[in-house]
Amino acid sequence: MNTSTEQRxxxxxxxxxxxxxxxxxxxxxxxxxxxxxxxxxxxxxxxQVRARMGGKGDAFNMGDMTVTRCVVRSQGDSLGFSYVxxxxxxxxxxxxxxxxxxxxxxxxQPLTDMIIEPLNQLxxxxxxxxxxxxxxxxxxxxxxxRGED
Amino acid sequence: xxxxxxxxxxxxxxxxxxQVFRSLLKVMSEPGVIEQLDQTDTLETxxxxxxxxxxxxxxxxxxxxxxESFDNDSVSKNLSFxxxxxxxxxxxxxxFVLCRADQLPALSQLKLGSAEYPDRGCxxxxxxxxxxxxxxxxxxxxxxQGPGIPGQRSISVDxxxxxxxxxxxxxxxxxxLGLDIVLLGGDAVIAIPRTTVVEVN
Numbered sequence: 001m002n003t004s005t006e007q008r009x010x011x012x013x014x015x016x017x018x019x020x021x022x023x024x025x026x027x028x029x030x031x032x033x034x035x036x037x038x039x040x041x042x043x044x045x046x047x048q049v050r051a052r053m054g055g056k057g058d059a060f061n062m063g064d065m066t067v068t069r070c071v072v073r074s075q076g077d078s079l080g081f082s083y084v085x086x087x088x089x090x091x092x093x094x095x096x097x098x099x100x101x102x103x104x105x106x107x108x109q110p111l112t113d114m115i116i117e118p119l120n121q122l123x124x125x126x127x128x129x130x131x132x133x134x135x136x137x138x139x140x141x142x143x144x145x146r147g148e149d
Numbered sequence: 150x151x152x153x154x155x156x157x158x159x160x161x162x163x164x165x166x167x168q169v170f171r172s173l174l175k176v177m178s179e180p181g182v183i184e185q186l187d188q189t190d191t192l193e194t195x196x197x198x199x200x201x202x203x204x205x206x207x208x209x210x211x212x213x214x215x216x217e218s219f220d221n222d223s224v225s226k227n228l229s230f231x232x233x234x235x236x237x238x239x240x241x242x243x244x245f246v247l248c249r250a251d252q253l254p255a256l257s258q259l260k261l262g263s264a265e266y267p268d269r270g271c272x273x274x275x276x277x278x279x280x281x282x283x284x285x286x287x288x289x290x291x292x293x294q295g296p297g298i299p300g301q302r303s304i305s306v307d308x309x310x311x312x313x314x315x316x317x318x319x320x321x322x323x324x325x326l327g328l329d330i331v332l333l334g335g336d337a338v339i340a341i342p343r344t345t346v347v348e349v350n
Contacts, residue, residue, distance in 0.1 A: 037157070038157070039155050039156070039157055040230075040231075041162065043162070071155070073155070079155060
């Protein structure tokens with residue numbers, strides 16, 4: 001199956017950012033009857049976050065964050081990778097398994113419909129709710145000219 | 150789809166890496182002693198001992214030079230995947246050289262370190278056909294003497310290249326500079342550090 005890099009980036013991003021409970025709940029029935037070989041067991045490590053001042057200045061080291069990563073091979077011989085923020089081995093393992101399955105022609109469409117799209121929708125909703133809640137607390141400041149000059 | 154077959158490295162990353170490192174430490178400090186390294190499977194043309202040694206010794210700060218027989222996608226991808234090591238085409242900047250006995254690079258080009266930092270020299274990992282502490286028919290018999298050896302030890306190396314034998318007996322580099330050599334055959338490992346005096350029988 002041919003998938004573009006952008007497509008794969010999108011599902012990997014959704015899988016990595018999704019809330020763990022929803023991810024596990026949605027994918028448990030799909031993954032349970034598949035066999036995976038663990039190439040790299042879920043492991044926790046530190047990664048350095050680099051940033052640029054104002055998004056375009058010189059790069060500087062902003063700080064460290066924990067990351068969990070995992071690599072598996074599916075029965076269909078595809079390799080699934082995952083890098084997940086924080087210390088969360090079950091999440092990293094599941095995300096890698098799903099990445100491997102999503103690369104297989106037989107599973108791609110059903111998995112996209114059953115897991116990726118609902119998770120994406122869920123995250124969009126959560127984000128929207130948060131934005132609305134934040135917007136409701138917006139305060140406008142009016143500055144009165146004090147006329148000291 | 151994934152044309153490069155990644156392979157499982159150590160089955161139990163932490164304990165296996167520690168065991169391999171301990172074995173390498175032992176063979177380095179007691180030249181001529183054989184240890185078994187079977188923590189990994191064979192990787193392409195790389196024997197289990199060689200693959201284990203690479204996994205235990207390489208990391209993102211080490212540069213490795215691969216001889217022709219190992220310089221293929223499978224070996225290089227697996228090594229950089231598991232260890233994050235950097236591959237180099239320039240043998241003179243390599244910290245580790247991994248080669249089969251019949252494909253030694255020119256030993257005079259390898260990094261020797263400096264008098265202040267002799268530890269920055271290159272470590273030569275040579276995969277040979279067979280290693281033993283009893284005499285193998287048709288193999289090169291070496292007698293080792295020096296630090297870490299009570300009296301002397303004899304080893305037998307099948308397919309030891311003449312150039313390496315000459316290097317070991319003549320030791321052209323002024324001490325403390327020199328190459329540390331790790332011989333790997335199947336799942337056996339022997340080390341000949343730069344302090345060892347070697348004689349061919």
